[in-house]
Amino acid sequence: MAHVQSRPAGPGRGSERGTRRRARLFTALLLAACSIVIPGVAHLRAGRRTTGGLILLAYLAALAGAAYLIMYQRSLLIRLTVQPRWLTGAIYAAVVLALLWAVLVWRSYRVLRPTTMRAPGRFFGGFIALVLCVAACAPFLGAARYTYLQRHLVETMFGKDSGHHTAADPWGGRTRINILLLGGDAGSDRWGTRTDSMTLASVDVRTGATTLISLPRNLEHFHFAPGPAAKRFPMGYTAAPPAQDGLLNEIYQYGQDHPGLVPGSAHPGADLLKGVFRQTLGVPVDYYALVDMRHFADIVNAMGGVWLRVDKPIPYGLQGGVIKPGYRKLHGQEALWYGRSRTGSSDYVRMGRQKCVLAAIARQANPTTVLTKFSRLAATAEKTVSTDIPQDVLPALVQLSGKVRHAKITTLQFVPPKIQPADPDWKLIRTQTAKAIAGQPLSAGHKKKQQHAPSVNDICPAPGANG
Numbered sequence: 001m002a003h004v005q006s007r008p009a010g011p012g013r014g015s016e017r018g019t020r021r022r023a024r025l026f027t028a029l030l031l032a033a034c035s036i037v038i039p040g041v042a043h044l045r046a047g048r049r050t051t052g053g054l055i056l057l058a059y060l061a062a063l064a065g066a067a068y069l070i071m072y073q074r075s076l077l078i079r080l081t082v083q084p085r086w087l088t089g090a091i092y093a094a095v096v097l098a099l100l101w102a103v104l105v106w107r108s109y110r111v112l113r114p115t116t117m118r119a120p121g122r123f124f125g126g127f128i129a130l131v132l133c134v135a136a137c138a139p140f141l142g143a144a145r146y147t148y149l150q151r152h153l154v155e156t157m158f159g160k161d162s163g164h165h166t167a168a169d170p171w172g173g174r175t176r177i178n179i180l181l182l183g184g185d186a187g188s189d190r191w192g193t194r195t196d197s198m199t200l201a202s203v204d205v206r207t208g209a210t211t212l213i214s215l216p217r218n219l220e221h222f223h224f225a226p227g228p229a230a231k232r233f234p235m236g237y238t239a240a241p242p243a244q245d246g247l248l249n250e251i252y253q254y255g256q257d258h259p260g261l262v263p264g265s266a267h268p269g270a271d272l273l274k275g276v277f278r279q280t281l282g283v284p285v286d287y288y289a290l291v292d293m294r295h296f297a298d299i300v301n302a303m304g305g306v307w308l309r310v311d312k313p314i315p316y317g318l319q320g321g322v323i324k325p326g327y328r329k330l331h332g333q334e335a336l337w338y339g340r341s342r343t344g345s346s347d348y349v350r351m352g353r354q355k356c357v358l359a360a361i362a363r364q365a366n367p368t369t370v371l372t373k374f375s376r377l378a379a380t381a382e383k384t385v386s387t388d389i390p391q392d393v394l395p396a397l398v399q400l401s402g403k404v405r406h407a408k409i410t411t412l413q414f415v416p417p418k419i420q421p422a423d424p425d426w427k428l429i430r431t432q433t434a435k436a437i438a439g440q441p442l443s444a445g446h447k448k449k450q451q452h453a454p455s456v457n458d459i460c461p462a463p464g465a466n467g
Contacts, residue, residue, distance in 0.1 A: 021114045025125050028112035032129055035108035036101070036136045042108030055104070075402065079395035087151035091144050098140035102133040146374055153378045154394065157385060159266070161392035170396035171205050176437070177400070178202045179389075180274055180288040182252065183354050185340065192253035193269075193292065196347070197354045200277055200285065202437050208403025211436050212355075213281060214413040217249035217347055218421045225275030229261040237276075251276055252290075267388050282430040283437065287389045291358070293340065295384040297332030299361065302376040305329040306360050314341050348415040355411075412436040 031042040039059045043052030069077055080086040109129040117125070171177055183197030199214045221236040239246035244254065255261060255272030262268040262275075267288070274285040300306050307329050314323040316337045323334055330338055339354040389397065414429055415421075435441070 021117055021121065024112070024114045025117065025121060028109050028114075029125065029128050029132070031112055032105050032109035032132050035105050036132065039101075039104050039108075042112055046111040048111065075399050078398050078402070081150060082154055082391070082394035082398055084151050084155055084391065087147050087154070090147045091151070094140045094144035094147060098137040098144070101136040101140060105129070105133050105136045149375060149378045153381060154391060156382050157387065158394060159388060159390045161390055170393060175205060176202055177205055177287075177397075178283055178285050180270070180277055180285050181358075182270070182273070182288060182290040183339075183358070184252070184290050184292045184294075185249075192256070193290075194249045195252045195273065195290070196249050197351055198248065198273070198277075199355070200281060200283070202283065203400060203404060204407075205400060208400060208405075208407035209439075210404050210407060210409045212409065212411045213433055213436065214351060214355075214411070214415075215248060215277070215280065216351070216413075216415050216421050217247060219248040219280075219414075219424060220246055220422050221424070222248060222276055223279050224272070225279045227261070227275070228263070229272060229275070232261070248276070267386075270386075270388060280426065280429060281433045283433060287387065287393075289385060289387040289389065292384050292386070293336065295380055296339070297336045298380040299332075299377065299384055300330070300335045301332040302373045302380050303361065303364065304373070305331045306335055306357065306364055308335070308338065308356060308360050310338070314338050316341075348413070351413070351415070410436065 027045075028042075031045055035042050038056070040052040040054075040056030043049075043055060046052075080090075106129060109125070109132070113125055114121070179201045181197075181199045181201055182195045184193040185196040194217070196217045197214075198217070199212050202211045202213065204210070221238070223236050224230040224233060233240075237246060237251070240254065244250050251273045252269040255269035259265065259268040262271045265271040270288040270290065274288055277283075278285050307327060309327050310323055310325045312325055314337065315321070316323045316334060323330065323338055335357055339350070339357045341350065341353075412432060414424070414432075418432075419425055419429065
């Protein structure tokens, strides 16, 4: 019987098996990476068709649902972003998805990796797979972090639910909502917070049409709404100690220093000023929002600057600097000086510039800017903005703001020669306020010039307007 001698495996055959193992390892890692964006593909390659098919089907269904919400339910999504309970659920969901995605990527690697590998190959493959797991988690953990910051911002800036509003009728049957917008000119060299910019935004809740009504900072002899303040100043507000001049821009700080004038109020300064506006304009004031100019520069810097049209040179800084005319991008301190400078101009011109700055910020705060700068913007907003808007009104207010962006915005400023701040015509103020809110011409002479009050875009044109 002939003896058959087997040939030992030579170097070439061992090298061939090593090449196949490396190829399988590369394939396993590649498909594990692909599983981050197309989950289930590794299981399908491994022959686990049922598991891979179910994973892929669930993923496609989730994508279709997300696309539907973004395309057809965007307003609902935006409303949910200001409701803490939904934000809390979103945080947990993002963390769970991060863990599930990491497990999926790891399992995708495991089902395809070579079963026989030497220690260096096993270590290398496992390390790369773990890196892929971290990469898969990162977007979800990032979303959880942004959502946490958003929830913290909502809970910190806005008051608890009032209990007076429902989703079906958030405005209590009213057709207009009136919000007092204040710009506080505080600083280390100033006494308290003086509201040098005061504008009532009256918004039609059905259409978003908005009328902005401004009172000058140096208005005098105004009256308070019925209550302790009206009893203290029965003939109207006049200079009160210490170091007060009897001007409207003092009232916010005066209320903060004398909370007994607004018993039980959590925002005595704002509530006292809201009462003055209600008494002066003859319309209710629902809420207020105050922007503290001390941190205003931080908001502008967080946005990367703001584009403004500068009509004439504006003194800048204490070293004789100048903001030159033209369309230009202003950074924090420049924008702050642009809004606050009175050199060579009047209070009324400054009021107009401050409105331009705020309008430009609102116009240029696009979603990309907000998302990429969100952490810094949120931290700055907590220091800069105070308001009494309750959380249960936020969803409806966010939806209303979408209407405002596309609706007509008109302005009415009670400045000379329309009124004299030292001796105002209170009847004229009330009459013109009512007409402006109703969309009526303010006077026969006014009608000859234009059919409506000037819009914000007329006063503060966007960069590129007029060439």
